[in-house]
Amino acid sequence: MNRLPREWYARDTLTVARALLGRVLVHQNDQGVRVGGRIVETEAYHQDGDEAAHSFGGQTARNAVMFGPPGFLYVYFIYGMHHCLNVVTEVEGVGAAVLIRGLEPLEGENLMQQRRGPKITRRQLTNGPAKLCAALGVAREHDGSDLTGTALFIEEGTAVADTEVVTATRIGISKSADFPWRFYIKGNDWVSKR
């Protein structure tokens, strides 16, 4: 399966957020063990006019990766106990990224279960941004990882038809909350509901 090239990410953030649905996010360790899943829910964040974005108001030490070149991973720590995983978009200098909110498990489910705990159902493994981060074993040390590299990458998978895509407002934010910048696959079990 081919990995998406860097120029694929160097486009309009909303376009990339929509196009990421159906792609496969994979984390492969040194032993070649793969853990991955199909992206079923995303949210776009952009520095222009989007008060909810970390990049709104300019570059800081935390959000520096968002302003870097596209095709890299932006991981941040939130609420004192959770990590969230983003894909950097647009050309270098623009602070924009796409939050991955939902993943359908495809590979390495045993390892996911191990990381998430024994009482977790299959659907609870990855139906939320912090959950999929834990399931994939992604944390702050992966902030700034190259998505065109060999450890963390996104394969092209299968694009999703427009009839299967739902556009909605974003979740869990208080500012710019009415922007329809959330995309998910209709009826999929791993979309974080609400």
Added chain:
DNA sequence: TAAAAGATCCGCT
């Protein structure tokens, strides 16, 4: 130097 808010999840009611 301190304080408050935050792109969340889980367990209890």
Added chain:
DNA sequence: GCGGATCTTTTAA
């Protein structure tokens, strides 16, 4: 459905 856990980042004094 509601609130607690828990800590990093940012902003203000």
